[in-house]
Amino acid sequence: TDTVINMYYGSSTAANQQNATSVWSNGYQLVQHLPNGATLGLNDSAQNVSSTNSGMTATAGQIDGGAAFNSSGYYTLHNNMKFATSTTFSAWVLAAALPDGYGALFTDSDSDNGLFLYEPASQVELDYYLNADEPSSAHISTSTWHYVTAVISPTSTLNIYLDAAKDASSYSHQVAQNLNVIGDQGIVNGAETYTGDVDEVRFSNVVRSADWIR
Numbered sequence: 137t138d139t140v141i142n143m144y145y146g147s148s149t150a151a152n153q154q155n156a157t158s159v160w161s162n163g164y165q166l167v168q169h170l171p172n173g174a175t176l177g178l179n180d181s182a183q184n185v186s187s188t189n190s191g192m193t194a195t196a197g198q199i200d201g202g203a204a205f206n207s208s209g210y211y212t213l214h215n216n217m218k219f220a221t222s223t224t225f226s227a228w229v230l231a232a233a234l235p236d237g238y239g240a241l242f243t244d245s246d247s248d249n250g251l252f253l254y255e256p257a258s259q260v261e262l263d264y265y266l267n268a269d270e271p272s273s274a275h276i277s278t279s280t281w282h283y284v285t286a287v288i289s290p291t292s293t294l295n296i297y298l299d300a301a302k303d304a305s306s307y308s309h310q311v312a313q314n315l316n317v318i319g320d321q322g323i324v325n326g327a328e329t330y331t332g333d334v335d336e337v338r339f340s341n342v343v344r345s346a347d348w349i350r
Contacts, residue, residue, distance in 0.1 A: 163342035165217040170194075170335055173201035178211060185214040192319070197335030198228040198281045203319075207331040210320030212245070217316065217339060221292075224344040225251070225315065225337075226285035231278045232332040234260060239330040241284070242315045250315055251286050253330065262286075262296050262303070272296045272303040281335075289343045300350045315339070 160182040176194035178187040191209030243250030254263035285297040
């Protein structure tokens with residue numbers, strides 16, 4: 137491309153010129169890098185607000201640090217996020233084991249809706265549940281990092297992406313309005329938990345294109 141990137145370094149007297157607000161604008165509601173692999177930080181780079189940790193630990197991530205889920209830990213996102221009729225949410229996930237039925241990734245604190253890992257016949261699929269199962273046709277392997285994305289458009293069309301490739305299945309769907317728990321079924325803590333690691337969690341209230349996701 138013709139994009140120009142400038143880098144300035146080597147001077148300890150250089151002023152801090154970062155502008156996180158402008159970097160993470162354009163609809164971002166949450167951006168979590170989960171650094172640094174030693175101390176778990178749940179700060180949101182988009183709004184500079186932290187989430188609430190309930191038993192999570194720091195671990196090596198796909199990019200620098202990540203968060204480890206041990207089938208009982210989870211964390212609750214801050215309440216500054218605003219979901220509209222359009223939503224995109226994504227993360228890097230590394231499933232340590234097959235879920236026992238469902239393994240919650242992003243769930244609604246007021247219901248049993250959200251994005252899960254789902255295990256039919258010893259195979260792991262992505263499943264967006266909103267009063268009914270809507271699984272992906274692609275499968276996820278355990279002990280391997282995967283980039284998972286779910287996009288819901290204003291026309292209520294749901295598309296799931298696995299490793300930036302659009303799944304063959306698409307559905308008519310609404311947005312679950314309170315996707316604010318990661319790693320646990322929000323309405324029943326301790327149920328349908330996820331075992332594995334997560335990194336680079338991002339929520340937007342806009343529809344991201346396939347090119348953007350790639």
